[in-house]
Amino acid sequence: GQNIDQPTEMTATEGAIVQINCTYQTSGFNGLFWYQQHAGEAPTFLSYNVLDGLEEKGRFSSFLSRSKGYSYLLLKELQMKDSASYLCAVRGDGISGGYNKLIFGAGTRLAVHP
Amino acid sequence: DVKVTQSSRYLVKRTGEKVFLECVQDMDHENMFWYRQDPGLGLRLIYFSYDVKMKEKGDIPEGYSVSREKKERFSLILESASTNQTSMYLCASSLVFRQDGNTIYFGEGSWLTVV
Numbered sequence: 100g101q102n103i104d105q106p107t108e109m110t111a112t113e114g115a116i117v118q119i120n121c122t123y124q125t126s127g128f129n130g131l132f133w134y135q136q137h138a139g140e141a142p143t144f145l146s147y148n149v150l151d152g153l154e155e156k157g158r159f160s161s162f163l164s165r166s167k168g169y170s171y172l173l174l175k176e177l178q179m180k181d182s183a184s185y186l187c188a189v190r191g192d193g194i195s196g197g198y199n200k201l202i203f204g205a206g207t208r209l210a211v212h213p
Numbered sequence: 214d215v216k217v218t219q220s221s222r223y224l225v226k227r228t229g230e231k232v233f234l235e236c237v238q239d240m241d242h243e244n245m246f247w248y249r250q251d252p253g254l255g256l257r258l259i260y261f262s263y264d265v266k267m268k269e270k271g272d273i274p275e276g277y278s279v280s281r282e283k284k285e286r287f288s289l290i291l292e293s294a295s296t297n298q299t300s301m302y303l304c305a306s307s308l309v310f311r312q313d314g315n316t317i318y319f320g321e322g323s324w325l326t327v328v
Contacts (some may be wrong), residue, residue: 103255107253139321140321141303141319141320141321141322142256142303143319168297172310186255186256188256198328200316201256201258203248203255203256203257204255205253205255207252207254208263
């Protein structure tokens with residue numbers, strides 16, 4: 100079957116660093132995405148990894164190991180506005196119309212405290 | 214600025230009612246999707262469409278149908294709403310597959326309560 104696992108909840112302190120892990124088992128792999136979703140809002144794109152290694156974008160970095168089926172999202176210098184859910188999604192096998200299906204994890208709810 | 218607009222943010226419907234959720238995108242995207250999002254389950258794909266009048270079932274199509282008469286508009290239809298369809302519904306759109314990221318754009322969601 101296809102499965103994406105990530106922790107349900109995490110808490111962290113303002114100014115600190117937090118790492119959100121994601122493990123996956125999917126049929127086919129064409130990239131891994133991280134999305135941020137504030138309560139009541141649409142998910143917004145954070146990062147994309149298709150090759151092994153670390154991708155850095157300002158305070159956010161994402162790491163991928165395809166052989167281990169593992170990724171993490173690293174958030175540095177945490178701010179209160181980083182309190183949100185973080186969704187891990189894997190682009191799997193191709194289906195109709197050239198689209199490669201996105202499979203989502205349940206999301207990790209991050210609470211940042213002063 | 215890219216835009217996916219869902220016509221209704223909050224709806225309350227009675228069991229057995231027919232419900233229409235409308236979604237419009239202004240990016241000339243070929244692909245459009247309907248997901249539902251439930252606590253602890255993440256986003257699950259209901260239906261998607263890769264062209265006008267074309268549709269494909271996702272993971273949980275039962276109890277739903279869709280319509281895509283124009284490229285920019287994708288409608289989700291609940292023929293006879295049931296309480297287990299109480300959920301948050303997300304519409305999304307994308308270009309045809311590209312070998313890069315950031316290809317999917319989401320609407321802000323429609324919160325449906327069936328009583």
